[in-house]
Amino acid sequence: MSPGDPALAMPFPAPDEDAVPEYVQALERAADYLPEAQRAQLRRAWAVGAAAHAGQTRKSGEPYITHPVAVAQVLAEQGLDVETLVAAILHDTIEDTPLSRGDIAQQFGETVAELVDGVTKLDKLHFADRQEAAAESFRKMLLAMSRDLRVILIKLADRLHNMRTLGAQSVEARRRIANETLDIYAPIAQRLGMNLIKSELQDLGFRALHPWRHAVIEKRIRSQPLVRREALAKIEAQLAQKLAMEKVEHRLVGRIKTPWSIYTKMRAEHRSFAQVMDVFGFRVVANSVAECYHALGVAHSVYKPLDGRFRDFIAIPKANGYQSLHTVLFGPYGSPIEVQIRTREMDLVAERGVAAHWAYKHGEDPGNSAQSRASAWIANLVESQRGTGSSLEFLENVKVDLFPDEVYLFTPKGDILALPRNSTALDFAYAVHTDVGNHAVAARVDKKLAPLRAKLASGQSVEIITAKSAAPSAQWLEFVVSGKARTAIRHQLKHLEHEDAVQLGHRMLDRALGTQDTSLDRLPAARLDAYLAENRYPRLEALLADIALGNRMPAQVAQSLSAQEQAPDLLKPAQLVPQERILITGAERGVISFAQCCLPIPGDEIMGYHSAGKGIVVHRLECPNVAEYRKSPERWVPIGWDRQVSGDFDAALRIEVENRPGVLAQVAAAIAHAESNIDRVEYLERDTRIAAIRFAIEVADRKHLAEVIRRIRRLSVVHGVQRL
Template sequence: MIDASDLIALVRTYNPKTDAALIGKAYAYGQRMHDGQFRHSGEPYFSHPVAVAAILTEMKLDDATIVTALLHDTIEDTRSTYSDVKFEFGVEIAELVDGVTKLTNLQLSSTESKQAENFRKLFMAMSKDLRVILVKLADRLHNMRTIRSMRPEKQAQKARETMDIFAPLAGRMGMQWMREELEDLAFRVLNPEARASIIRRFITLQRETGDVIQKITADIELELEKAGLQAEVIGRAKKPYSIWRKMQEKEQGFSRLSDIYGFRIIVGTEADCYAALGAIHQRWRAVPGRFKDYISQPKSNGYRSIHTTVSGRDGKRVEVQIRTREMHEVAETGVAAHWSYRDGVRSENRFAVDPARWISTLTERFEVAETNDEFLEHVKLEMYQDQVFCFTPKGEVVKLPRGATPLDFAYAIHTRIGDSCVGAKVDTIRVPLWTRLKNGQSVEILTAEGQRPQATWIDIVATGRAKAAIRRSLREEDRERFIKLGRELARVAFEHVGKKPTDKALGTAARHLGLEDTEELLARLGSAELTAREVVNTLYPELVAKKGDEIDAARAVVGLEPGQTFSRANCCQPLPGERIVGITYRGRGVMIHTIDCRALQEFEDQPKRWVDLHWHSGNHPAVHAVSLDLTIANDAGVLGRICTLIGEQRANISNLQFLDRKPDFYRLIVDVDLRDVEHLHSVMLALEADSDVASISRHRDLGRKP
């Protein structure tokens, strides 16, 4: 544990005018309050607040934040009170310490309703003073660095919470280094075998190729010197978790993953950034689709940099980031750059974002959420996704989360544009509305009078704003129809357990589900935002649990017209539990597809044939055939054991087709009759766990007729 003088020395490296007496007083106060307390590792507890303060000095933060770090556990874990801290250190520091204490008590990984409430409190604390979150992030970082001394189950809980909440939050605030370290520390707990495997492969790669980073750094420095540019070049291998995530996203092995090295070029001016980019592209071939200019289009947290990926030495792909020193400071500390000090004064970094404006921009759309589910959905969409930048035909920039579609683009411009959207052109080419947009694309929205949002749009859009607007429009437009349909669904569901859906019963259920009144409950039932099973289960959970009768396969889908029949499309083989949509055929009834089925593309211009459907809630019989693509070892008894495994999961094999026979393996398609998507997952999990199964995936044959 560093002593008070060493901590003050760390602060003085960037703030010579620091109030050393204040920091020394806080150090002594915290040490006295935590006297006799120890961590799980056996160290004095006060070593933790000191380490948190030291982490914050790396971000060059002000005295008040450093003092808060030293005192952040005093109100919660010692006899000290808010009044005591206020008397000793003033209102500002007392408020900060109290804010961190309240955050520590929030259970962000609890049930959804409680989690939504606690997230609201989190953002409220952020809006009051963002330094509270900075201390909390540093606190979590040190706890993750020392997590080995905790019980295994506690390690797993903290690691999952870190991966799901704190690491993305650090990234959204622009502190990418902290996000990467938090992710990697959590990865070490959650999947130690995968992390160790990646590290071993790295060691093998270095043994075979030598110090690639040093060689490529020298190559870049030589090219910049030729161009007459003064620059600092920093090279690094990406973190194990970052590499593992790329392997999962690209479905590639380590040996095929090329861009595992990253390099930063720090230059003097903005003009030098583009000159350096020219020198890099002139020397090495740029990889198409991997260029991003965050200087001309900065991120909302102030991040500015040019990103490009090139084929460098020996054909290895390397990512290069180019920025000025000021941009680099913001890239390292993100929103925290607002409080950074240099030479004893608040750093005037023109790229640093005003925290109040940043948090206002971040949370402006959260208030439109009407339920806890919607609020959490907005949080995850707005907080935890990278952005893409697209252009209107007039050249105006629209910022969207990664994975956004033309519908999101339309709603980002105006709700009226989104509601009346009938199509879109991306870079002048007509595309389906579910197309995922990429950086730099130009998007033109096609509209028509009388067009209204469709229920299937909910599954197409990615932004909270678009989802909220679509839901609101659907509720307003079809409210009466939904109420009528909801009443019928409630009648059937209640009769199934021998009860009647009286107004009193429905009103009680609405109140328990947090809805305004009976009509709101029925409207949500009819619009498939709420299932009849959920309503009945709210009032009669024991009766629902006792009713195990299987649903008639001929009545498995809800939303058909009286007398209308349905069949499952062969191309995507939808299962109960998956989002579905129907396409009407004259004389053939309705063909149901999964919402992401590519075969739907040919019906994009025929909206009248689309039918909004969902699966009946309850127990479905195992009659829904799904094709599995299996690669298994060619050894005696393997195929028999695979068939036995499937049978043990209470699934029936209806067909088996060999695609490839090799001396060491077979590849085959197995048709299995299943109940629902959960049944599918259990079958695939059992097969994947078998040592003789090399690979398994769900087979989707887009060449087969629907």
């Protein structure tokens, strides 16, 4: 936007130099890389923002406008463009002032308005609680990020300045904001490669949560003993001398640990402060990739490297675009020396991440840049959020995806995939493609067959074996790690549950219509459409699923649908006409459940009770609760077992045994030999001689259960077995 643009012909006169506060001048000094015309836009944005926020103050008592200007200064220090800085100055105006999105678009352009709108929270809407509001705000911000990455840069700078000025908040607010910062915003900064901002957010969050611990560690760092400082200087001199002799142009700096990094290492590795601090760290910044590898050779010639501690993040960058060579050397004082070696561009990307795109535009491989990787990550999150049910569930998935560590894996074609730490073969399958994950049955890890739950390690080659008939199961959710896999599995399970519900609802409604001497196929389309419209169902499948889930009774629906075809006195009460039994396989997901009071298994005589929201709950006919259910005949569903029954079913046994050591193991072995799994064991009664134990087990059917009981009865220590 040029200074002569009519959009900048504002009703706010340009303020005198003397009238410009120091905080605005500080922003202009930080943004001295911008042309003069663009710096004039910053001043104009400040004038607009100051007028809009007039009369508003922060909790500290300062004028509110000081906060957005400080946010813009954080971004100016990162070298961001003028549109981002203007949007930062105005980022709270839509939310907190009469200034509208249209006003901003008219005065500063559509891009600035889009950025401000993306950062604006959703306080205008009403949510059940603060947690849901924060989650929905985050979802909205993510969608805005997918359109323009600068939205998250403004949000991170906003959070950083809020953390710097957290002292004015109440103790409760400080803890809540600090926890949110450590849980979400610091990991996002790390995921975007913005290590400078990440480190400061973590340290400020640590100070707010544990002020005493932070103060103690900070004091210990400042008062490092003279011996350590001398050792650091000697190692630095030796490395610098050798690099100079080898004519490697470089910049060598010692790395300072932050209180947060020391605290987390002490907790994670159960080390003392002295043990954590007993590591020297250096960074070598060279001119080119070739010189990085040359410098690595030089470092290894000065001190011997530790075996297995070399990492090449230049050849295989981290998911956030970070590139560097990492090595650990044996130091002269018995302490390890951690050395990072990278180029100037890599150093800039390591510190600024996606912000480096605006500060350092030339010489970067666009396919490998931090920005393109961040865009790919956000696109992946946007894709996964479409399948999540709620904002809270989505936020949990994002937190899972913000793991600080990744494993790097190879596809059979040699492509590299980065996954969160502790990922399994199933996570890898979903990372390749959702369809590959949905039909996965096993994996080949380094050409050896492995189960889907096998955990993966960096450098492994993984191939997924699929089958068209395979489908996700609820157990998969127990061992997947990545948000994408979790979302895809839940989405597919809901889809399968819906399909099962539609099929079962179809059978139930057809049987109920059969009592009225008609069927779904014979119903006039106009009558069916009228019923669906009257009851606000978008299509027939929704009605059928509702019937299966017990939200509508099939007999009542059948009577309503048949009402126009027959005289009212000819309608038959559905429950007085014998109905054909619905046959079940046990695999109907989400619409059929098995009562815990009687634990029916294939082979038992069963009945179904139509329960609202749960679908059909299956009971054994001999269950004591059935007498109560007979009082509601309209909810009674005649059901039986299909010829093909699949899966394992819960059963329970009461076993009386001699109360002495080793007996439990004998009974467990007998159950295992009958090829049955034990879910749970609990003592019901116990005296000095006899113990009554309840075993919750899994069996295929009544024959299988009989075999389990037979094997248990053969044991001499068993006095009695009874099915519960």
